[in-house]
Amino acid sequence: MNWIDLVSLLRIALHAMVPITLTAVGEIVGETAGLFNIGLEGILLISAFAGALSAEAGGPVVGLLVGMGVGAVIGLVFAVINTYWKGTQMITGIGINLFAMGLVAFGLIQLGAPGFHAVPRAAQVIKWKTAMGAMSPIILIALVMPFLIHWFIKRTRAGLILKAAGEMPEAADVAGINVNRVRLLAATFGAALAGLGGAYMSVAWIGSVTKDLSAGRGFIALATVVFSGLNPLLALLGGFIFGFFQGLAEWVKTLPSKPIPSQFVSMLPYIVTLLVVSGAIGRVRFPKALGEPYKRE
Amino acid sequence: MSEQAGPTQSRLLRGVHRTVTGLHPALESMLAALIGLLVGAALMYMWGFNPWRAYWALLRGAYGGSYEWASTLARATPLILTALTFSVCVRAGMFNIGAEGQMFMGAMAAICVALFKMPPGIHLIVGLLFALIAGAAWSIVPAVLKITRGVSEVISTIMFNWIARWLALYIAIFILVDPSRAEKTLTIPVSARFPILVRGTDFSYSFFLAVFAALVLYFVLWHTTMGYEVRAAGLNPTAARYGGIRNKRTMIVSFLLGGITAGLAGATVVMGMPPSYAAFGGGAFPELTNIGFDGMAVAMVGRNHPIGIIVASVLFGGLNAGGRVMQFYGSNPVPLEMVRIVMGAIVLAMSIPELIRLFPAIKSQGERLVAALRRHGRPASKEGSA
Numbered sequence: 036m037n038w039i040d041l042v043s044l045l046r047i048a049l050h051a052m053v054p055i056t057l058t059a060v061g062e063i064v065g066e067t068a069g070l071f072n073i074g075l076e077g078i079l080l081i082s083a084f085a086g087a088l089s090a091e092a093g094g095p096v097v098g099l100l101v102g103m104g105v106g107a108v109i110g111l112v113f114a115v116i117n118t119y120w121k122g123t124q125m126i127t128g129i130g131i132n133l134f135a136m137g138l139v140a141f142g143l144i145q146l147g148a149p150g151f152h153a154v155p156r157a158a159q160v161i162k163w164k165t166a167m168g169a170m171s172p173i174i175l176i177a178l179v180m181p182f183l184i185h186w187f188i189k190r191t192r193a194g195l196i197l198k199a200a201g202e203m204p205e206a207a208d209v210a211g212i213n214v215n216r217v218r219l220l221a222a223t224f225g226a227a228l229a230g231l232g233g234a235y236m237s238v239a240w241i242g243s244v245t246k247d248l249s250a251g252r253g254f255i256a257l258a259t260v261v262f263s264g265l266n267p268l269l270a271l272l273g274g275f276i277f278g279f280f281q282g283l284a285e286w287v288k289t290l291p292s293k294p295i296p297s298q299f300v301s302m303l304p305y306i307v308t309l310l311v312v313s314g315a316i317g318r319v320r321f322p323k324a325l326g327e328p329y330k331r332e
Numbered sequence: 333m334s335e336q337a338g339p340t341q342s343r344l345l346r347g348v349h350r351t352v353t354g355l356h357p358a359l360e361s362m363l364a365a366l367i368g369l370l371v372g373a374a375l376m377y378m379w380g381f382n383p384w385r386a387y388w389a390l391l392r393g394a395y396g397g398s399y400e401w402a403s404t405l406a407r408a409t410p411l412i413l414t415a416l417t418f419s420v421c422v423r424a425g426m427f428n429i430g431a432e433g434q435m436f437m438g439a440m441a442a443i444c445v446a447l448f449k450m451p452p453g454i455h456l457i458v459g460l461l462f463a464l465i466a467g468a469a470w471s472i473v474p475a476v477l478k479i480t481r482g483v484s485e486v487i488s489t490i491m492f493n494w495i496a497r498w499l500a501l502y503i504a505i506f507i508l509v510d511p512s513r514a515e516k517t518l519t520i521p522v523s524a525r526f527p528i529l530v531r532g533t534d535f536s537y538s539f540f541l542a543v544f545a546a547l548v549l550y551f552v553l554w555h556t557t558m559g560y561e562v563r564a565a566g567l568n569p570t571a572a573r574y575g576g577i578r579n580k581r582t583m584i585v586s587f588l589l590g591g592i593t594a595g596l597a598g599a600t601v602v603m604g605m606p607p608s609y610a611a612f613g614g615g616a617f618p619e620l621t622n623i624g625f626d627g628m629a630v631a632m633v634g635r636n637h638p639i640g641i642i643v644a645s646v647l648f649g650g651l652n653a654g655g656r657v658m659q660f661y662g663s664n665p666v667p668l669e670m671v672r673i674v675m676g677a678i679v680l681a682m683s684i685p686e687l688i689r690l691f692p693a694i695k696s697q698g699e700r701l702v703a704a705l706r707r708h709g710r711p712a713s714k715e716g717s718a
Binding site: 073077112116117120121122123124125126127129130131132133134135136138140141144145220250251254257258261296298299300301306307308309312313314 | 337375379427429447467477481483484486487488490491492493495498499501502505506622625626628629632667669670672673674675676677678679680681683684685
């Protein structure tokens with residue numbers, strides 16, 4: 036492996052990090068408030084599709100914004116079901132994932148190209164020419180966002196309210212906090228970040244939509260959240276680790292001599308996720324009321 | 333009028349009242365299915381299809397005659413088995429999303445029987461054994477990771493699904509590949525196939541295997557000590573532990589049972605689905621993909637009860653069978669993927685407890701009905717006691 040390879044590997048890893056980190060940081064906000072959304076995979080997929088379509092209609096920025104908006108809407112549906120209607124969060128998430136798998140596959144067929152839809156270059160976010168090669172500006176957002184969220188949760192009053200809603204909703208309620216509204220806002224914001232990550236995949240990174248574009252990234256982001264123990268800065272690190280191994284898998288596939296069958300290379304990110312998560316558990320503590328709907332007595 | 337009503341009539345009405353409350357879960361499942369179909373209709377309308385005609389095609393393609401029923405039940409077969417996987421673990425208090433991967437492993441293991449010859453019947457049983465061992469082996473690792481390292485089964489089973497998918501692709505392309513046709517695996521020999529039940533359809537005896545598995549699981553869960561322990565651990569793990577139930581054992585047992593049924597689901601597809609009797613690695617397994625995920629929807633609509641699952645599988649098998657007719661229906665061809673959208677919407681609706689209460693109109697009607705029934709019931713019972 037020479038120097039140029041290492042740089043290109045790092046570049047792929049940084050690009051692959053973005054959706055995982057953004058999704059994980061969004062999920063951290065939601066989980067801090069007590070909502071556990073396993074529908075992230077579906078949000079990534081739908082917003083990638085919606086982002087690609089709207090980028091072709093109105094340009095890359097519109098695409099990213101629509102991706103965020105679509106993510107927020109799904110997050111809002113999830114949050115309403117699981118706050119005001121006291122739903123079962125796991126099942127809502129599974130429903131979102133199933134729905135997304137159907138919707139995107141259906142939409143791709145309607146576009147006339149079953150299974151694959153390329154986003155024209157004009158509709159993609161422009162990449163910056165840097166010393167390392169073409170870099171997407173969205174990487175900056177993914178690098179800054181964890182610090183912003185960390186500051187928000189640890190240093191602001193609103194962040195404290197967020198934690199109260201997740202740790203002890205009864206006490207928060209007595210203190211005059213509307214627990215359900217806090218959770219609703221948190222989950223919607225988190226899903227909007229996942230939506231940005233999804234739109235990034237189609238509009239700014241891969242440049243196409245397939246029906247398994249998300250490829251388990253939503254769940255890898257969940258694993259990142261577990262790894263980080265709800266610390267956004269560790270989520271950035273975790274996102275980079277998982278992004279690195281995805282990048283490594285992509286990079287090994289491009290090698291002219293095929294050292295390992297490509298199927299095994301494709302397994303690598305998932306195996307690494309399993310290993311990292313099995314190693315990380317034990318010291319992690321989650322909010323007490325995570326996954327429980329808040330019922331006023 | 334209620335005062336004049338004889339004791340027979342009021343007893344009848346009380347019976348109706350009890351039946352209505354007893355049917356409450358079934359009614360909610362039906363309401364969720366209705367919501368799912370409405371969401372699907374709205375999306376079809378948005379995309380310029382005629383939802384009414386599409387659903388008519390779907391209905392006729394699913395339940396329009398004996399051929400259609402056979403097709404529906406054939407598609408219900410693997411769904412029953414993967415739904416059992418999900419529901420056993422839900423009963424034990426866990427979310428096992430790994431049916432998809434365990435099913436892939438089961439299917440690959442079942443195809444291994446094409447490598448050797450055996451008398452008919454025994455060959456089939458050996459294939460099923462292979463499949464259930466492979467499914468159980470694939471599901472035991474997430475269970476062990478959960479027990480020893482505390483890894484959430486939601487994350488580990490999904491990772492295992494992806495690993496299984498790539499491993500199955502590798503096996504299908506490099507190990508069990510058909511030498512004459514590289515896009516598919518070896519074909520299961522006739523001696524290891526499920527016999528066809530209705531001539532000219534793809535409905536085979538594998539359906540009875542699925543129903544048998546559901547009945548066995550019903551017996552195990554509700555009529556054995558082990559099943560009682562599994563359910564107790566699912567309802568309240570802390571209380572179960574105080575009651576002397578070893579939660580780790582119930583986790584292993586429920587994952588093993590789930591892995592076995594998921595592995596069998598893979599076997600029923602490759603050994604009981606004409607015409608191919610093989611898996612197509614070249615097309616990334618169109619026959620197998622999503623059976624595990626659809627099974628979760630079946631389990632939820634079936635209220636995680638083996639008998640409910642059999643009923644729900646007829647609905648979802650019908651969606652899959654009818655969807656295949658719908659996508660070729662004249663001027664209004666709606667892609668098969670619409671079926672999965674409907675399933676997702678059904679699951680979303682199922683996640684809302686007390687779904688009926690969200691509809692004030694239905695609720696007030698229901699309350700009025702219950703109140704009316706109570707009014708009819710009460711004086712009679714007083715008369716009876718007097």
